[in-house]
Amino acid sequence: MIGRRVFLGLAAAAAASAAGCGGTGPPVVRVAAGEVGGFYHAFSLLLAAAAAEAGTLHVQPVTTTGSMANLDLLARGEVEAALTLTDAVADDPARLLAIGRVYENYLQLAVGSRSGLHTVEDLRGTRISLGAPGSGAAFTGERILRLAGLEPGTDLTVTHLPLQDAVTAIATGAADALLWAGGVPTTVLDVPRTLRLLDLGEFAGALHDRYGYFYDLVVIPGDTYPGAPSVRTIGVANLLVTTAALPWATAAALTELLLTHAAHLVPAEATGTQFLDIRTLIGTGDLALHPGSADVYRRHHG
Numbered sequence: 001m002i003g004r005r006v007f008l009g010l011a012a013a014a015a016a017s018a019a020g021c022g023g024t025g026p027p028v029v030r031v032a033a034g035e036v037g038g039f040y041h042a043f044s045l046l047l048a049a050a051a052a053e054a055g056t057l058h059v060q061p062v063t064t065t066g067s068m069a070n071l072d073l074l075a076r077g078e079v080e081a082a083l084t085l086t087d088a089v090a091d092d093p094a095r096l097l098a099i100g101r102v103y104e105n106y107l108q109l110a111v112g113s114r115s116g117l118h119t120v121e122d123l124r125g126t127r128i129s130l131g132a133p134g135s136g137a138a139f140t141g142e143r144i145l146r147l148a149g150l151e152p153g154t155d156l157t158v159t160h161l162p163l164q165d166a167v168t169a170i171a172t173g174a175a176d177a178l179l180w181a182g183g184v185p186t187t188v189l190d191v192p193r194t195l196r197l198l199d200l201g202e203f204a205g206a207l208h209d210r211y212g213y214f215y216d217l218v219v220i221p222g223d224t225y226p227g228a229p230s231v232r233t234i235g236v237a238n239l240l241v242t243t244a245a246l247p248w249a250t251a252a253a254l255t256e257l258l259l260t261h262a263a264h265l266v267p268a269e270a271t272g273t274q275f276l277d278i279r280t281l282i283g284t285g286d287l288a289l290h291p292g293s294a295d296v297y298r299r300h301h302g
Contacts, residue, residue, distance in 0.1 A: 026051075027250045028058045031240075032070035032082040035132060035163050036063060039103060039183030039274075040070075040083045040238070042267040050261035056253040065162065066135030066181075067238075071096075074243065081242045081254065085136035085181065086285055087214040089241065097290040099240040099251060100258050100281035102265075103274050105181045106220060107140060107234045110195040112170050117177065118198065120148040126176035127157040129166035137181040140207075140236065144179075147206050163188050170195065181236065183267065183274055184224050191225035201232025213285065237283070242290055251292030255281075259300055 031047065034040030044061035051059040062079055064070050070082035071089065074096075085105060089096055111117045117126065123145070130145075130152070131137025138160055142152050152158045161169060161178070167188055169175035177198075180186060189195055197220065204217035218235035222228065240258075242251060258265065262276035278301050282289070289297070 026055065026057050027247070027253075028060060029081055029246075029250060029254060030060045030062050030079040032064050032073045032079040033061045034064055034066050034070070034083065034135075034182075037163055037188040038066075038180075038186065039105065039267065040066070042183075043083070043102065043265060046265045046267065047257065050257050050264055054257060054261070057250070057257065059254075059257075064134070065132035066137070068136070068139060069134030071241075072134070074241070077245070080246055080250070081240055083238055083240055085140070085214070085236045085238050086287075087211065087236055088136055088139055089239065089287060090212060090214065093287050095243060096241045096287060097244060097246075097251075097293075098284035098287045099242055099254055099290060099293050101237050101283045101285075102240050102258070102276065102281070103183060103238050104216075104218065104235045105136065105238050106184050106218060107137065107144075107200055107236065108180045108182065108184070108186065108189065108220075109177060109198045109200055109233075110170070110180065110189055110191065111177045111198060113192055113194055113196045115176065115196065120144065120150070120198065120200070120203070123148075123177060124150060124155050127159065127174070129161040129169060129175050129178040130158050131160060131179055131181065132162045133160045135160075135181065136236065136238075137179045140181065140234075141179045143207060143211065144200065144203050144234075147203050147210075167195070184220050189225070192228040197225075197228070197231045197233070199232050200234050204232075204234050207234060237285075239284055239287065241287065244290075246290060246292075248290075248292040248295075251290040252296050255290075255293040255296040259296065 033044035166178035
C-alpha cells in the first residue's frame with residue numbers, strides 16, 4: 001500500500017510525463033529499484049512523488065529483482081539511475097558515479113517461527129531462498145554461506161525466489177529459510193508471528209576482513225518487528241548510482257531532491273531506523289560522486 005501523498009505525486013508525474021513527451025518539460029530519470037514490498041521500491045515511489053512536487057524532474061520507478069539486475073539495466077542504458085548495494089559495485093567502480101548513499105540495508109535471514117534452525121551452520125541439508133535472481137541478497141548470501149563452511153548447491157539446496165514467494169514457500173513447507181536484504185521492518189516478513197530472524201553478527205567481521213569496508217555489524221532493535229527481540233546482523237549501505245552519460249543538470253536536480261525532500265524520502269514504517277542527511281549522502285566510499293551531485297553538496301555544505 002502507498003500513501004495518499006505518494007499516490008497523488010505519482011499521478012501528477014504520469015500526467016506531466018504524458019504532457020512532456022513531445023520533448024518539452026523536465027527530464028525523465030528512470031530509476032531501477034527493486035521488488036514490490038522492499039525498501040528500494042518504496043524509496044523510488046517516494047522519490048517520484050517528491051520529483052512531481054518539485055517539478056524539476058520526472059522520476060519513473062522501474063521494478064526489478066535487485067542490485068545486480070539494476071546495474072545490468074544501467075549498463076545497457078535502459079535506466080538513467082539505479083539503486084544498489086555497495087558491495088555489488090566494488091568490482092567495477094570505474095564506469096559508475098554516485099548520486100549519494102541513501103540507506104543502510106539489513107541482511108535478514110528468516111526461518112519459520114517454530115523452526116529448529118538457530119544458526120547459519122544449522123542450514124546444512126536444508127532448502128533456502130537466497131534472494132531473488134539478480135538481488136544483493138543473492139550476491140552477499142553466498143559469501144556468508146561459504147564463511148559458515150557451507151557450499152551452495154552441495155551442502156544445501158539454494159533457490160532464488162522473489163520475497164513474497166519465498167515467504168509463501170516457508171509457510172507451505174517448500175523452503176526452510178530465506179535471505180532478504182532490505183530496510184527494517186520489511187512488512188512482508190511477518191516477524192515474530194510466523195517467521196524468526198537468525199543472528200548473523202558473527203560473520204560481520206569476517207566479511208569486512210575478507211571483502212572490504214562494505215559490511216558493518218548492526219543491530220535490529222527489539223520491537224522493530226513488534227514483539228520480536230533484538231538481533232545482530234550485517235548492514236550494507238546502498239547507493240543511488242548513475243553513469244557519466246547523465247547530464248550535469250539532471251544529476252544536480254536529482255541530488256537537490258535528496259537534500260531538500262529528505263524528510264519525505266523515508267518510508268513511514270522505517271522512521272527512526274533510516275534517515276537522510278548530507279553527512280550520510282556523501283559517504284559513497286570508493287565510488288566518485290557525479291560532478292553535478294558534488295557541486296550541489298558543496299553549495300549546501302561548503
